[in-house]
Amino acid sequence: MYKPNSTLLSKGLALALLFVFALMLSACAPAAQPGGTLRVAIQPLVQTDPALISSDAEVLVANSVYDYLVDIDSLNNNPVPRLAADWEVSDDGLTYTFTLADGVSFHDGSPLAAEDVVWTFDRLRDPAAEYATSSLYTNIATIEATGRLEVTFTLTQPNPFFLYDLSDNHALIIKSGTTEATDFNGTGPFTVENYSPEDRIVLAANPAYFVEGQPGLDHVEIIFFADEGAMVDALRGGQIDLVLRMSTPLYESLQDVEGIQTTVINTNGFDLVRLRSDREPGSDPRVIQAMKLATDRESILELVQQGYGALGNDIPIGPLYTSYHDPNVQPPARDVEAARALLAEAGYADGLDLTMHVPNTGGRPDLAAVLKEQWAEAGINIEISVEPEEIYYGEDGWLEVDLGITGWGSRPYPQFYLDTMLVTDAVWNESHFSDAEFDGLAETAGTTLDENERIEAYSQIQQLLAERGPVIIPYFFPVFGAISDQFTGFQLEAFPGRTDLHTISFK
Amino acid sequence: MGLNTRVKAASAAPVQGQRFFSLLRGLFRRPAHGFGTFIFLLFFLLALFGSVLAPYGANEQIVHDVRQAPSAGHWFGVDHLGRDVFSRVILGAGDIFTLAGIGTLLAVVIGTSLGLLSGYRGGWFDELLMRFFDSLLALPALLLALLLLGRFGPSRQSVLLVIVAVYIPIVARVVRSVVLSVKTRGYIEAARIQGESSARILFREILPAVLPALAVEAALRFSYAIFLASSLGFLGVGVQPPSPDWGLMVNEARDTVSQTPWALYFPAGAISLLVISVNLMADGLKQAFQVEVQI
Numbered sequence: 001m002y003k004p005n006s007t008l009l010s011k012g013l014a015l016a017l018l019f020v021f022a023l024m025l026s027a028c029a030p031a032a033q034p035g036g037t038l039r040v041a042i043q044p045l046v047q048t049d050p051a052l053i054s055s056d057a058e059v060l061v062a063n064s065v066y067d068y069l070v071d072i073d074s075l076n077n078n079p080v081p082r083l084a085a086d087w088e089v090s091d092d093g094l095t096y097t098f099t100l101a102d103g104v105s106f107h108d109g110s111p112l113a114a115e116d117v118v119w120t121f122d123r124l125r126d127p128a129a130e131y132a133t134s135s136l137y138t139n140i141a142t143i144e145a146t147g148r149l150e151v152t153f154t155l156t157q158p159n160p161f162f163l164y165d166l167s168d169n170h171a172l173i174i175k176s177g178t179t180e181a182t183d184f185n186g187t188g189p190f191t192v193e194n195y196s197p198e199d200r201i202v203l204a205a206n207p208a209y210f211v212e213g214q215p216g217l218d219h220v221e222i223i224f225f226a227d228e229g230a231m232v233d234a235l236r237g238g239q240i241d242l243v244l245r246m247s248t249p250l251y252e253s254l255q256d257v258e259g260i261q262t263t264v265i266n267t268n269g270f271d272l273v274r275l276r277s278d279r280e281p282g283s284d285p286r287v288i289q290a291m292k293l294a295t296d297r298e299s300i301l302e303l304v305q306q307g308y309g310a311l312g313n314d315i316p317i318g319p320l321y322t323s324y325h326d327p328n329v330q331p332p333a334r335d336v337e338a339a340r341a342l343l344a345e346a347g348y349a350d351g352l353d354l355t356m357h358v359p360n361t362g363g364r365p366d367l368a369a370v371l372k373e374q375w376a377e378a379g380i381n382i383e384i385s386v387e388p389e390e391i392y393y394g395e396d397g398w399l400e401v402d403l404g405i406t407g408w409g410s411r412p413y414p415q416f417y418l419d420t421m422l423v424t425d426a427v428w429n430e431s432h433f434s435d436a437e438f439d440g441l442a443e444t445a446g447t448t449l450d451e452n453e454r455i456e457a458y459s460q461i462q463q464l465l466a467e468r469g470p471v472i473i474p475y476f477f478p479v480f481g482a483i484s485d486q487f488t489g490f491q492l493e494a495f496p497g498r499t500d501l502h503t504i505s506f507k
Numbered sequence: 508m509g510l511n512t513r514v515k516a517a518s519a520a521p522v523q524g525q526r527f528f529s530l531l532r533g534l535f536r537r538p539a540h541g542f543g544t545f546i547f548l549l550f551f552l553l554a555l556f557g558s559v560l561a562p563y564g565a566n567e568q569i570v571h572d573v574r575q576a577p578s579a580g581h582w583f584g585v586d587h588l589g590r591d592v593f594s595r596v597i598l599g600a601g602d603i604f605t606l607a608g609i610g611t612l613l614a615v616v617i618g619t620s621l622g623l624l625s626g627y628r629g630g631w632f633d634e635l636l637m638r639f640f641d642s643l644l645a646l647p648a649l650l651l652a653l654l655l656l657g658r659f660g661p662s663r664q665s666v667l668l669v670i671v672a673v674y675i676p677i678v679a680r681v682v683r684s685v686v687l688s689v690k691t692r693g694y695i696e697a698a699r700i701q702g703e704s705s706a707r708i709l710f711r712e713i714l715p716a717v718l719p720a721l722a723v724e725a726a727l728r729f730s731y732a733i734f735l736a737s738s739l740g741f742l743g744v745g746v747q748p749p750s751p752d753w754g755l756m757v758n759e760a761r762d763t764v765s766q767t768p769w770a771l772y773f774p775a776g777a778i779s780l781l782v783i784s785v786n787l788m789a790d791g792l793k794q795a796f797q798v799e800v801q802i
Contacts, residue, residue, distance in 0.1 A: 229762060249587065253765030299570045303588050360743065365759075366588055369749035373566045384747055385661075 036506055037219040038487065039240040041231035044198050044224035049181040050172040051124055051131045056245055059169050059497030061222060064203055065107075066172035066186030069098065069117060070163050072412045074493050077320075079163035083112065083173055083187065084151075093158035093449045100149040104210045106175050107184070107191045114145035119176035121153075133170045135420075135427055158449050164413045169498070189215040189502035198224055209502075216489060216505025232482070235260060241484040242504075244496040247362070248306045251480035262482045266310055267410035267494035268318040269479075271367055272421075273472040276402045278432035281354070285468050286346040292472055293332055293339035294378035295371065300474045303370050304363045308480075312473035315465045316408070316417035319476070323455055324414055329462040339378035351379040357404040358384060359392040363477065364405045399430050406430060410479075410494035418442040418461065422471075431470035438464055533795025540794065543787020550781050553597050554604035561594035565751040574767050584769035586760065588749075592770050595751040596777050602752055603781070606663065607732035610670030614732075615725045617671070618678025619717070623709050625679065626686025637683070640676035648673045648731070649738060656744045666745045670732045681724045682717055689716045719796035726789035730782050737778045753778050 042057040050062050071082040084098040104112040123129065125137035139162075141154045155162065165171075175185055184192040189211070190203035203220040223240060225231045232250045234240045236257060254262050275282035275291065282288060297311050310319055313331045317324055343352060358368045368384045375382060382403065392398050398406060408417065420426050423442050424434040438461065445457035465471075481492040481499075489503040535541040553560065563569065573589040575581055583592035625633045643651065652669045659665040689695065690713065698708050739745030740754025748755060753774040760771035 247762055249763040249766045299568065302570055303568060303573060306587075365748055369566065369588055370568060372749060373568050384749065386743065386748055 035218040037221055038217050038242060038501065038504060039221045039223060040242045040244070040501070041223055041225045041234055041240040042244060043226065045201065048184070048195075050174060051129070051133065051170050051181065053170060054132070056495070056497035057222070057224070059495070060244065060499065060501070061201060061203075062169075062172050062186075063188070063498055064190045064220065064501050065184050065188045065192060066174065067104075067188050068167050068171055069173060070167045072164065072167050074412070074491070074498075077412050079167065083117070087163075093160070094155045096153040096155075096162060097146065098151045098153075099147075100151070101210050102149060104187050105208055106187050107206065108175075110175065112173070112187055113176070114147060114149055114151045116176045117151045117173055118143045118145050120173050121171070123174075124170060131170065133168060136165055136168060157447050159447065160449055160451075160454065161413045161415050161446070164411075164416075167412075169495070190220060193219070200224060203501075211502075215502035217501070220501050235482060235484070238484075241487060242490070243482050244479075244492065244499055246480050246482070248308055248480070251308075251482070252306065254482050259485050260482050261485045262480065263490070263492045264308060264478050264480050265492055265494060266320060266476065266478050268316075268320050268412075268414070268476060269410035269494065270312055270316065270318070270408055270473045270476045271362070271364055272316075272406045272408055272430075273367070273371065273474070274404060274406065274431040274470055276430075276432050277470040278434070279402075281346070281348065281352060282402060282431075282470065284346045286342045287348070287352070288470055288472075289332075290339040290342040290346070290378060291375065291380060293335045293342065294375045294380060295331075295472060295474060296334045296374050297331060297474050299374070300367065300370055304366045305475055305477060309478045310476045312475045313462075313466065314469055314471060314473050315462045316421065316471075316473060317414040317458055317462060321414050324458045326459045326462045329459075329466045331466070336378045339380075343379055348379070351381055353381045354383075354403045355401075356382045356384050357392060357398065357401045358386050359389045359405070359407065360386045361389055362407055364407060367474065368405060399428070404430065412494075414458070415442075415446045419446060422465075422469075433470045435464070435468070530792075530795050534788065534791040537791065537794070539787050540791025543784040544791060546780060546784035547788050550600050550784070551604065553600040555601075557597045557601040561591075561597045563591040563594040565595050565598040566590060566749045567594070577769050583773040584767065586756075586770035587763040587767050592756075592773050595756060596753070596773050599751040599753045599756065599774065599777070600781075602746070602750060603733055603736060606666060606736050606746070607670065607729055610667050610736075611674065611725060611729045611732050613667075613671045614674035614728060615678050615721065618675040619682050619714075619721060621675065622679035622682025623686055623713060623717070626683035627690055627705070627709055627713065633683075637680070640679060643676050644680075648735060652735060652739060653742075653744065656739065661744045661747060663746050663750075666736055666739055669739070670735060673735065674728050674732065678721075678724060678728060681720060685717045685720050686713055689713055723789055723793045723796065726785060726792055730785035730789065733778065733782055733785070 040060070042060060043055060045057050045061060046055065047053045047058050048061070050066060053059055053062050067083045069082060069084045070079045072078070073080045083100055083104060085101040087096060087098045089096055098117070100112060100114060100117065106112065121137065121140070121143050124131055124133040125140055127134050139155050139157060139159055141156045144152050146152045159165065173187060174181055178185065187210070189206055189209045191206050192201060193204040194202040200221055200223045203222065205215045205218050209215065225234070228246050228250055231240070231243045232246055232254065235243050235254070251262060251264065254260055275288045277283060277285070277288070292314060301307060301309065301311055312318070313329055315329065319325050319327070343349065356368055356371070358364050365386050368386070372382050372384060398404055408421070411417065419442065420428050422429065422433050423439050441457050441461045441464065445454050445461065448454050448457070479492060479494060479496050481496065483490045486506055487504050488507045489505050491500065491503065493499045534544045568589040569585060569591065570589050572581065572585045574587055575585040577584040581591050581593060583596060586592055621636065625636045651673055655669045655672060656665055659668065695708060695712055698712050736745060736752070737754030740752040741758045743755070743758055746752040746755055748759065756774040757771055760767060760774070764771050
């Protein structure tokens, strides 16, 4: 009596469950409505405090939850308003006065005030905090709130790139007095609905966002993947809608896939092969010169980048910096015999053995494999040590090793590379390059307000680096993105994490 | 005494030769075992003469043929860096035979010595050694390997060390179990009463009885060593690029599988073919020796 009932009950329950499941399925299917949800695949977040972020994933989330004071229009490389509606620069280039947009509020409801901007930049430039930005902002003398919505920056010397510095990846405005900078209390286009580390972060549109008509989506689900291949598979299978970064073969594999639009953009980013120049064997400039002569750049571009991107000329001022780039400075043509001769002169007639340290990301291991073969012809024998990024960069090991390959992401202005990589006391002077003439030229280019003088200084820098630079830049890499064709308004950025999600909407 | 031994050795030689041929015949008695042995010998020849047979260098980049599908010019196609996959697979055979072969050999020699000693002597030495090996065996081989590699850093020598370290306990236990059953037999007792030294009893009386089981075990260990070395290469913690290590090749080709699937299939196929053939051969050895071996 009781038993049949129970079977009936469980059957009924199973049916009901099935029904609910079917409902859920049908609810999932028409997710593609205006407003709807965008699902983005990206690597897991590690840092969420804006002052500490660095990866694409971290910057992507921060750029959606917080706002920059000034943004960079990547098409024209110009500073454009974001929280600052307007700004004025004094004639001597030392005083910048920003007027903030009115009616902006943080996600907790409190209004944005000039003090918040002052507090944010004081925090970022605090030398005691040792943030990556503290060296970037040493040039700032004072930051003051000169009105409810007016902030004035005073510089110690002119900086033609100051607006670019203010749009640095870390310079997201947080509320004055914030003690936990990981609480996602920004002014940005999205609020954080749910963050489960290593799984996903769910963003909801900020209804109070100060820009009319933005964001174009109700929700963004940023789902964490460890592996680019898995991201692209999920995109093909329709489990996600957007991938912001992938390898060339994966990009190639998405061509002609129905329902997916792919994007490739050239960038100023590059992989850098560098030799320490302050000790043997790099202290003899003939050694790096021999390496340059032994390198076949065309083959590298074809093999490692499959022809995408641009050829490099060993100088971090790429062709996209139009007027700053000097097209007349060309790398030496490959000449294995000349390389051998130079090595012999430098005392390595019997060959030179070195270990090359390589992070295991992007095209870097491939670049190392190709270089090994090319350089071997000239008698430069390298052992490759492929290391996870956290090992390569961990404890500043990369700054110690003699020979290494480092990836440098794209920046909107070239001065960044000179100041952080090549001047004598640069924080990331991985080649330990020290050249008084170079330092002088870099200082001129970074402080003059005369555009022509700057172009001239950059031109001289390029000639100097071609002659005795400690680095090899074989190519400038592109970035690849792909999005479901149901969406519009997607504009991939050279630094993929800076891509705006709030301009994307359903077609 | 010295003269006696020499005479004995000389008369033993033809008997040993006969035994070898009967062993070979045993190996080829069943088609599956014959197939396994044949493929194994084929790979062995490739490993020996790979550098002569390979049409290109392991890391030679043929830029104008990059990503080419298998063809008459490139039997296994060309990978994403313009390297001939056929040449890399052949040259990789030499690498894996050296790595897995030397690793297995060392593990067998050390493991056998420890197993003989432990089984014959017994007592606290046996107890201590076996409990230590038990604790090592409680960890999966790959996990133990990763732990050791994390300590020593990825390189060919580390992989060799890992193979030796991971397989010594297994070989030692197999040998010990045979020793335990053999040492109670009458002729060992007789040798001991005759006053033969321990070393002589171990190596002249017990070791020959252990050999059949040891041969099978060694073959099995060899196949697992191939597997372990390839797995470590695949995980990127073993042999470093651009070595033509099969596991590493599979790992490198994974990202480009949509463009150059042949760069993945051929090394992956080589791993499975070699592992299967060594296993079949081990099976054949077992049958030929007609021994029961616990795996």
